[in-house]
Amino acid sequence: MPDRHEMWKDLGMDLEAHDTLCSVLPQAFGDIYLSQENRPEGMAFWDMVVSDIHGIRPAELMEAQKEGRKVFGTFCLYVPDEIIVAAGGIVTGLCGGSQFWVPAGEEVLPKSMCSLIKASVGARLGRTCPFFRIADMYVGETTCDGKKKAYEILGRDVPMYVMDMPQMKRPQDYVKWAEEINAFKKIVEEFTGNEVTVEKLHEATVLLNNRRKALERVYHARKADPAPISGKDALLMMQIAFFDDPQRCTDMANTLAAELEQRIKDGVGVAAAGTKRIMLAGTPMAIPNWKMHHIVETSGAVVVCEECCTGTRYFEHQVDETPTTASEQIMALAQRYMKNNCACFTPNTGRIDDLLRLCREYKVDGVIDVNLKFCTLYDTESRDVQYALKEAGIPSIHIETDYDDNDAEQLRTRVGAFIEML
Numbered sequence: 148m149p150d151r152h153e154m155w156k157d158l159g160m161d162l163e164a165h166d167t168l169c170s171v172l173p174q175a176f177g178d179i180y181l182s183q184e185n186r187p188e189g190m191a192f193w194d195m196v197v198s199d200i201h202g203i204r205p206a207e208l209m210e211a212q213k214e215g216r217k218v219f220g221t222f223c224l225y226v227p228d229e230i231i232v233a234a235g236g237i238v239t240g241l242c243g244g245s246q247f248w249v250p251a252g253e254e255v256l257p258k259s260m261c262s263l264i265k266a267s268v269g270a271r272l273g274r275t276c277p278f279f280r281i282a283d284m285y286v287g288e289t290t291c292d293g294k295k296k297a298y299e300i301l302g303r304d305v306p307m308y309v310m311d312m313p314q315m316k317r318p319q320d321y322v323k324w325a326e327e328i329n330a331f332k333k334i335v336e337e338f339t340g341n342e343v344t345v346e347k348l349h350e351a352t353v354l355l356n357n358r359r360k361a362l363e364r365v366y367h368a369r370k371a372d373p374a375p376i377s378g379k380d381a382l383l384m385m386q387i388a389f390f391d392d393p394q395r396c397t398d399m400a401n402t403l404a405a406e407l408e409q410r411i412k413d414g415v416g417v418a419a420a421g422t423k424r425i426m427l428a429g430t431p432m433a434i435p436n437w438k439m440h441h442i443v444e445t446s447g448a449v450v451v452c453e454e455c456c457t458g459t460r461y462f463e464h465q466v467d468e469t470p471t472t473a474s475e476q477i478m479a480l481a482q483r484y485m486k487n488n489c490a491c492f493t494p495n496t497g498r499i500d501d502l503l504r505l506c507r508e509y510k511v512d513g514v515i516d517v518n519l520k521f522c523t524l525y526d527t528e529s530r531d532v533q534y535a536l537k538e539a540g541i542p543s544i545h546i547e548t549d550y551d552d553n554d555a556e557q558l559r560t561r562v563g564a565f566i567e568m569l
């Protein structure tokens with residue numbers, strides 16, 4: 148692996164603190180990932196990405212910047228990647244998933260804020276993540292209150308644009324969201340110096356729909372029993388999709404899916420047929436948050452689906468590729484993105500429908516509804532989730548947790564007891 152210190156220095160990173168982060172990741176990845184048995188060979192790609200996670204892609208992004216391309220950092224699935232890609236920009240996900248970044252976030256944010264927000268702010272202000280240094284512009288969105296306030300803080304340190312999300316799904320909200328996407332398009336055009344033409348937006352839409360299809364193909368394979376891939380590996384693929392090159396992501400996911408389809412034909416699985424099948428639902432799991440998957444899969448069950456933004460919400464629903472005018476294209480984007488059922492919407496009954504449908508499709512034995520501590524949106528919605536699952540006869544538990552490992556043993560006991568009774 149090449150020495151990246153010069154590159155990180157050029158990015159103005161805190162090298163000493165960053166070295167500490169780099170020293171713990173290989174051990175954690177080895178314990179959690181490389182210890183798994185019978186992994187698909189295709190996972191070698193993602194293992195390689197993790198082995199140089201702050202090197203390979205950042206170096207590519209910096210090369211692209213030298214050629215005049217702009218990098219946009221995003222925090223939410225509602226920001227339409229298509230617009231950025233159509234303008235020749237590059238999207239990189241910026242949600243922090245490590246406890247390492249939380250203390251730097253807590254220097255400027257209340258402790259009673261979810262770890263995802265604290266880690267994201269901490270990664271920027273602590274100067275310990277190259278992706279946060281590289282992004283030329285951050286794009287936020289008015290989803291939860293914590294994020295809105297965090298964007299004000301980030302906006303003092305880096306160019307920041309915030310999209311105003313509707314909070315309901317009435318006809319006028321679709322119109323409003325289309326207007327917001329249109330306004331965003333103008334900002335991106337100005338920032339990149341490139342016009343988003345109908346042709347370019349069509350190309351970007353096809354590219355990103357193909358990525359969705361490839362990721363969905365991997366998920367489709369997970370419906371088989373025995374499961375051909377662990378939940379941990381599928382999660383890693385999803386987490387890296389947020390910052391990888393979209394075409395490479397599509398190619399690698401399709402290669403992996405083909406291997407999984409062959410495994411299904413051969414009856415090969417990562418756990419014996421009949422192993423209890425768990426769906427995780429709730430708040431997103433940004434890299435390297437592998438905590439719940441690891442606990443579940445070392446407690447005798449396999450995770451077969453994630454109902455969250457680092458799961459099905461990332462790839463479900465294609466953008467209509469048929470529009471031939473700019474305004475129709477923008478409306479097609481608005482319609483697709485509004486199908487995402489985040490708890491920031493009211494009412495959000497579509498999410499309950501999604502959950503019940505996914506339980507059927509993935510033949511789920513039980514649901515673990517996981518909620519990052521201090522996320523009041525998902526916490527509040529968990530009552531409806533639990534009620535609907537109970538009505539449908541699907542066992543579930545609600546878990547509130549954090550990025551640190553202090554509660555790991557307690558969670559292991561609860562999860563173990565839950566799996567036992569399935």
Ligand code: BJ8
Nearest residue numbers: 223224261290291430456489522
């Ligand atoms: S579309 S889930 S990515 S907003 S966990 S920061 S909601 S307090 S991340 Fe999200 Fe977009 Fe919705 Fe998805 Fe706030 Fe909750 Fe923290 Fe969250």
